[in-house]
Each structure stands twice: as C-alpha cells, then as structure tokens.
Amino acid sequence: MFLRLKKTKTLLLSSVIISAGLFSQAHDVSRGYEKPSDPLVARNLEQWQDLKFGLFMHWGTYSQWGIVESWSLCPEDESWTRRKPEHGKSYYEYVKNYENLQTTFNPVRFNPQKWADAVKRAGMKYVVFTTKHHDGFAMFDTRQSDYKITSSKTPFSRNPKADVTKEIFSTFRKEGFKIGAYFSKPDWHSDDYWWSYFPPKDRNVNYDPEKYPEKWEKFKQFTFNQLNEITSGYGKIDILWLDGGWVRPFHTIDPAVEWQRTIRVEQSIDMDKIGNMVRKNQPGIIVVDRTVPGKWENYVTPEQAVPETALSVPWESCITMGDSFSYIPNDNYKSAQKIIETLVKIISRGGNYLMNIAPGPDGDYDPVVYERLNEISVWMDKNQSAVFSTRSIAPYHEKDFYYTQSKDGHTLNVFHLNEGAEYHAPETLAFTVPETLHPKSLKVLGISANVRWEKKGNTIQVKLPEQKADLKYAAVIQITL
Template identity: 80%
Template sequence: MFTKPKTKTLFLSSLLLSSTFLSQTHNVSDGYQKPTDPLVIQNLENWQDLKFGLFMHWGTYSQWGIVESWSLCPEDESWTQRKPEHGKSYNEYVENYENLQKTFNPTQFNPQKWADAAKKAGMKYVVFTTKHHDGFAMFDTKESDYKITSSNTPFSKNPKADVTEEIFSTFRKDGFKIGAYFSKPDWHSDDYWWPYFPPKDRNVNYDPKKYPERWNSFKNFTFNQLNEITSNYGKIDILWLDGGWVRPFHTIDQNVEWQRTIKVEQDIDMDKIGTIARKNQPGIIVVDRTVPGKWENYVTPEQAVPEKALSIPWESCITMGDSFSYVPNDNYKSSQKIIETLVKIISRGGNYLMNIAPGPNGDYDAIVYERLKEISGWMDHNQSAVFATRAVTPYHNGNFYYTQSKDGKTLNVFHLDDNVNYQSPSTLNFIIPDHFKPKSLKVLGLKNKIQWKKSGNSIEVTLPKEKTQLKYSTVIQITK
C-alpha cells in the first residue's frame, strides 16, 4: 500500500533570493529513507564532513548569457523571456538555440585553475552538469550527437574536448569528491519531446502509457547515458539527478504547486538506474531530487537555507551570482555574505554547494577568483570550526551560530553581523549548551591569550586590540 509523501515545511531565511527562482524551487520531502548499504552510509557520513562544495552549470547557453535551458520551455517563458534577436518564433528560437553547438568553443577552459582556487577556498567536492534539461551532453556520450565532443562542435578538436573527463580527473587528483549532475528530462530527445506534438510545459509531451514503446526508448536512452557516466569517468561519489517531474505518478505531492503540473506517468525506473550506478560505483550517493524514497540519499533546498536544523542529510545549492548559468555582469555576492551563508548552513547541519558558472570562453569572471581568494584567507584561520562538524543545540542564538566536533569535545561559536561590514565587538556574551563544561577557549586567527569567564551557561569573552584583524566573523573554539 502506498502512502502519498508529505512535504516538509521549510522556514526559509532571507536567502531566498528572487521570485525569478520560484519556478525552480525544490521542496524538501518527508519520508526520508536512510540507506542500508554500508558503503553508502559511510560515503554519506564522509560527505557530511565536507561542508563546502563547488557547483558548475555550464553549456552552450553561456554564449547567449541566458538562464540555462529554461527558455526552451513554454511553461517558463514568464521568467526566462526569449530575446527577439534569438528568434522571432518559438521554432526559430529552438533552432538557433540548438545551433549554439556549432559555435561553442571555450578555448580558455583550464580546470586546474578552477581546482586550485576552489581548493584554497576550502571547497572539498564538485558537482558538474554533465547534461542539463536542454539535452546537450558535456561528456562523450555514444547515445547522441548533441554533445561537446561532436564534430559539429568546434571545441571537439581541442584535446580537452571531453570537459567532464577533464574536470573530474583534475578535481579528483586534487582530493575532491566527484559529483555528476544529470537531468532526467531531455528536451532535445525526440522520445521526450516528440516532434509529433508541440511541447506545452517541462513535462513529456505525450502520454507514456499510450505510447509505451516511445517511453521505453527514452528510458533506455537515459539508462545508457547514466551507465556511460558511471562507468567511463573514474571514481564518482555522487550522482545528482535533477528534473524531479520525471517521477512515478504516485509520488506526486498535490500540495506542491510545480508537482501539480505533472499530468502523466513518467516513471524512469530508478531502481534500474540506481542498481547500475551502484554496480559501477559501489557506495555512490544517489540524489533523485524531490522524489522521496531510497534513491534520495540527501535533500537539496535550492537558493534557500532552512531556518532550523534538519535531522537528515541535506545540502543547499546557492549561486555565487544571481544566476546558475553565466550572465554577463552578474551580481556576485560579497565574501562576507558567502561566509555568513556557509556558517548558517553548517550550524543547521547542512552542506553548502555554491554554484559558479563558467562563461563561453571557458573561464570564470575575474571577480570570482577575487571572492575565492578572500574566502581562502578566512578558511586558513577557521577551517577547524567548519569541516567534520555537526549541528548542536542551540545551533543559533541571536548573532551567534554553533557547530561541534563529531566527538562532542569541541564547541565552535561563530559571531556574525549580517547588517554591516563585520567588525568584532570588544566583548562577546553568548550561551553554551548546559551539558558542555569548558576547560579552554581560543579565538581562531588570534595569537594572544583570550580573557573569558563563565557564569551558568553563559560565557563572556573579552577580545584584545588585535581583534581588528578579524574579517567577516569572530570564531571562538571551546574545548572540554
């Protein structure tokens, strides 16, 4: 007997960035099923230690500087409006969009430059878009010629043409865990958007129950591509599946607005996909976003941070700029805002997957490297309070945020002030858990001995004059 999954209500902070993202908002599902495979359990535990990851949306769409893929979808025209110069009619627009393959030549692509900057900033895993909803493969698939390694793509002549291979091998060599983003829907495939019918929204444009042979063809195509990714690209730790509307019809939650747009069965056979992924990559974490069950090993709130700690593994995917894809002159967040976001996420027990979008030339904007360098300076002093930590009650009290070491012997207290450019006050007063009996205290980044006193479950810290060198936050580390 099936019980319809409920949706966990998230109290979203001010980090919910813009109404333009509402069409992409992903709810966090109840009914989480803890994995039973010991290798998956261990991999998930190790992943929760990493805290800070790099997300990259990249494809031919970067040449137009538009939102990734979504302008192809009639349903989403209201927030991804097509520019007249890209096509006067929908069909002309699609033709011109798909012809971007013929001009995609990111000759400045250098994944080592990205890995170096990300590693210094404390990032410890990477999730790369091997294929987004538009169907353009950023890997060397044998299932389609709509790919970066096709002779139709100028970059195919470059020795680094298989950018997925280059990114995965480079980041893996530098100690990163590797995540493969993959879109279950494929709007380029004739077996998903069948040309016999016009597309009306993001969903399959025919009834798979009425045309089972066509749907089975799409299922096989998807399975084969995921088999390629998980068998041809070395060790992969995370399979990050997007496009939650491709799901068994009985899993739809009618309380979730975007799920109500799903009118037909779109069962992609996740058991078959998950089984081959685990056969090719023992212990791989599978993230079938928003589809509760054994293949959603962690949940993924998007462009938002839960106000409270969650009791299950989770990760917020949030953009460094305003867009997941490359947009010229994007509004990049300050380093202080990025660090504040990181602290809030880890205090609630989550991971921060920060998206940075490469441009059509194959590189990040210069300001991205500035941000990563600034973050690396903060990480140099404070990383012991960030990595391999877990949430602790209270996770948040006023301007103070808390984490603890996994053995419970170290308490980390972050002081933030997200209203102004951070300046540490001379005195800090905060509470600590009732059960925690402190023996020593230090302020990370300061060499001087710190004066402090405890009264009940409150601590008062007096900071020395050198506190002026504390940027973005004050991090107090207490041991018992």
C-alpha cells in the same frame, strides 16, 4: 535553475530565501526520507557530511548568449523562460538558433586546474558538474546522441580537452575532491521526450507514456545508457545528482507542491534499475533523485534557500555565487562576507553548502569570482577547524551566534556574525551555553594572543584583545571540552 516556481512562496521545509527574484525548490524534505541501508553508501554519506563546502558548475552552450540555463526552451510563460527577440522571432526559430549554438561553442580558455586550485584554497572539497542539463546538450562524450561537446559539429571537439567532464573529474579527483555528476532526467532535445509529432506544452513529456509505451521505453533506455556511460567511463564518482523531479512515478507526486501539480502523466524511468546499475558501476555512490522521496534520494537539496532550523536528514543547499546558475555577463556576485555568513548558517543547521559558479563561453570564470575565492581562502585558512568534520548542536543559533561541534564532541565552535554591515568584532562577546558545559580552554581563531573569558551559569563572556581588528567576516570562538 531546476524546479522553478510560479511565485516565491514559503518553502515546506521552512527556509529563508537567499535571493529575492530567484525561485526555490519546494518539497517536504522530512516526509519519505529513507536512510540508506547499504553500508558503503552510509559511509560515503557520512564522509560527504564532513566536507561542508562544495562547488556546483552549470555550463553549456547557453553561456554564449548569457541566458538562463535551458529554461528558455520551455514553453511556460514565466519570467525565467522568456526569450530575447534577437535570438528568434518565433518559438521554433528560437529553438533552431539555440541548438545551433553547438556549432560555435569553443571555450578555448578551459583550464580545470585553474578552477581546482582556486576553489581548493577557498575550502571547497567536492564538485558537482552538469554533465547534461534539460536542453539535452551533453558535456561528455556520449554515444547516444550527436548533440554533445565532442561532436564534429562543435568546434571545441578538436581540442585535446574536448571531453570537459572527463577533464574536470580527473583534475578535481587528483586534488582530493569528491566527484559529483549532475544529470537531467528530462531531455528536451530527445525526440523520445519531446516528440516532434506534438508541440511541447510545458516542461513535461509532451505525450502520454502509457498511450505510447514503445516511445517511452526508448527514452528510458536512452537515459539508462547515458547514466551507464557516465558511471562506468569517467573514473570514481561519489555522487549522482539527478535533476528534473517532474520525471517521476505518478504516485510520488505531492499535490501540496505547486510545480508537481503540473505533472499529469506517468513518467517513471525505473529508478530501481538505474540505481542498481550505478551502484554496480560505482559501489557506495550517493544517489540524489531530487524531490522524489524514497531509497534514491540519499540527501535532500533546498535550492537558493537555507532551512531556518536544523534538519534531521542529510541535506545540502545549492546557492549561486551570483544571481544566476548560468553565466550572465556582469552578474551580481555576493560578497565574501555574505558567502561566509551563508556557510555558517548552513553548517550550524547540519547541512552542506553547494555554491554554484558558472564558467563563461570562453571556458573561464569571471575575474570577480577569483577575487571572491581568494577573500574566502584568507578567512578559511584561519577558521577551517570550526567548519569541516563538524555537526550541528543545540541551540544551533541565538541572535548573532551560531554553533557547531566537532564530530567527536570534544570541541564546541561559536561563530559571531554581524549581518547587514561590514563585520567589526565588538570588545566583548557573550553567548549562551548549557550550564553543564565545562570548558577546558577557549581561543579565538585567527588571534594569537590569549583572550580573557569567564563562564557564569549558562553564559560565557569573552574579552577580545586589540588584535580583534584582524577578524574579518565572522569571529570564531573555539572551546575545548
């Protein structure tokens, strides 16, 4: 997706890789984090931490070929960048054909209300949409480039909903979602980033910005202008999610991280200027300058991974529903049980789950996606009080049990999982709590009958009634304190 590694390694944040074969972002999330001092940002961040479950959407012209988003343009010989011969015999022929996808992109089934309805029922409460990925194709009506969905070169430009970013944001906002704008800092289509005078060498700028400062200044202004358009012309935006962490001040490089060692030149785009501008346009907006520690990385973003322990900073795992961030025909979509297990693990460690669903070239999700969302919604209807507006609490995780607490501290939630097999609740659930815990009442969410339970020392034992057969994916015990 964003910060691909040459090989899967243990993350510096001690994460569990969710999907072998996909590559995860790595950076030391604990180093250099700065708590926002702006009270509006702090309040927005607190509200965002209540939401727990969000929708990520990668969508662009690349969906027509059913390939990885943008990365096939990158001249790095890695498994995710390899090009299919039928799309071009040479690199330059491939790039020409890729960029020509603009002339055939016509997602006539685009209906953001259908998406919003489905994901809202499944419990998602915020959305982050790719307004522009690394390939530079704008899914919004930018004035800085004609490489965009609203260009006359793009068939969909004649559709009244051609500005899909506007349509998605307005539709989801109307349904009560917080709105996030993903934006790629690198732009591989821009002649001011990959200058046509030189061939591109890798994902980085292909010239030395300090040697050609006028060229780099034009790129900085281009980036500033596009972000000004997004944050001033598309209504209330709650999150600016900046990707492409190799575009960064040279002094922020962490040499312990493999992909950051490939950055050999200064690529600062003046984040202070950009950040101050977007905060003027959108007071209180959360800015996520991924992997660049400091004042503009308001929360951290492990990719395709879940930290093994609770983190002391705000964080969000971005994980695909299928195997890919982009649309792939017949993708291998995770089961509803796997998705719920992942959600439970993330919230027990204090994070948010940003689940990616990629629309296809016709403008709709795969039918399997709607099946998964419906299955999740059934579980969420019964158990949402243990998910939203919660925080982590020790012991976080013991064996098959995971813990959260309500923000006010009056409720303890204990989730029971059974990974690796279809969930069947046992007759008895026994789990650890502090000896000083004094429960006032206990119930199992989704079961109307009273349950028998007792506390002995630091253990609570719950006897489940026959109705336990109705529990799917995970059982949730809710204790009032």
